[in-house]
Amino acid sequence: MKFLNHLTFGQYVPADSLVHRLDPRCKILAVLVVLTGIFLARHILVFAAWGGLLFSLAVLSHLPFRLVLRSAKPVLILVFFTAFIHVFFTDGTPLLEIGFITITREGVSGAVYMGLRLLFLVLFASFLTLTTKPMELSDGLERLFSPFVRFGFPAHELAMMMTIALRFIPTLLDETDRIMKAQLARGAAFDRGNLWKRLKAFLPVLIPLFVIVFQRAEDLATAMEARCYRGGEGRTRMHPLVWRTGDTLGALCVLAIVAGLIVGDRSFLS
């Protein structure tokens, strides 16, 4: 039995496609534009258009649409929770009254929109990580943030931290799994009792996990030092990022689509 499957969120799926080949900087910028667009969306038809865009992108990147949708699973709870809060805590025209709880028309529509916004945010963000290698992603971020290095922004350090975190997620999941099994063999109950009891059962897992993490971090730092690591300065890359015409075209395409959707939303639909 495996307690923790490797998360689908954020896991790169290799494929030979236009989207996979784009420069990571182009994809990061495009996703930022899309996320802004999603925040500005107000009409239900526009959300349908976002869905259509996601679907076309999935086709373009040779990924099954189901796989893209599944990446939102870990955050569905958050989406529902946000929607739930909106339903019960928004003032406006009453729709339904049960005791002291009033559900308003504004509450329901707010819940739907907020839920959709969050859902699309997650879907597009994880679409980025599905089609971009972790190393490319961190390289892209490092390069995008490099203009701020002169103001003391630790672009390389953050990118390296991100790479190492991604590298260690599978290891730590395995480790957690191992410790949980060991605790289970000694009678721990992770799947019984109320939330508090479950959390308490998890404490003996966290402590050895922390010890292991610190040991690993120390070993890794030594190993990196032994391999001539001195920080970002003087470091070259095996796969340096190259911005091509296709990247400019791709970025412009996304910009045009998002601008079109926002303008359409504001001027015709509202």
Next chain:
Amino acid sequence: MKTDSKTVCELRDVTYVYPGEASGRVPGGASGQEPPEASGAVSTGRRPALSGVTLRVQEGEWLALLGSNGSGKSTLAKHLNALLTPTQGDCTVFGLSTKDLNNVFAIRSAVSMVFQNPENQIVGTVVEEDAAFGPENQGLPTEEIVLRVENALRAAGLLAKRKKPTYTLSGGEKQRLAVAGALAMDTPCLVLDEPTAMLDPQGRRELLDVLRSLHEGGKTIVSITHRLEEILRCDRAVVLVEGRIAWEGSIPGLFAHSDSFRKWGLDAPPLVSLWKELRAETDLPLPEIPTLTAMTDSLCRLL
């Protein structure tokens, strides 16, 4: 072995004491009773991890560094690539002192290391990215990195897996990836700190095969182990006991001293144990252990 070969690394009378509070991790030194060696010029109360070690690693040799747990093997290894610098004495790599901070980069480009736990030394999420980490830090041009990574992965038998995520590799493959990462730096000398300790027999065999062909290719190798059956191909052995060199010499010479193995905290390999048993318990005409080949030959004849 050539007699006039160049020296790769040299330790002269090196003593090393780990910094930190006095009663820290001294084994056997519980309840404040410090071993007598702690006296002398070293002022802290701890037992030095290395005391008065003098050692020379010759170009092209395969040196085995032996010793029980806590005997100071890892501490010595870390001196060879400036991860630690001597508290007393000198350590040089190709004539460069490890104490001079300006030399550190050159020294690490000359001596690479592989550590015990394969899991804790892989930086990249993809096999070839990890192998490229060292050359990237060395600031090499892209084409050179690609070439070196390819050669290193081929030598380590991992070329077919170059695009695979590192977490999908087996323990033995991870350790060979660590070797590839060291090879990609193209250092004349490779130091391995108990590289087989966490591997299954299969992974161990594959790693030793890689080391063997590297040795044939002329690479200087220092391998640390406490499994005597892994050193049969080495040129020379050094035995550490409590931070001091207790014995130094050829491999057949080492096995001739098998009475001292217990004292040195080493386990004799099954072959040697069998030989001793046979000599003691039967009256078969077996000579005092001469050479490894003679030993295997006569045992084969017996079977």
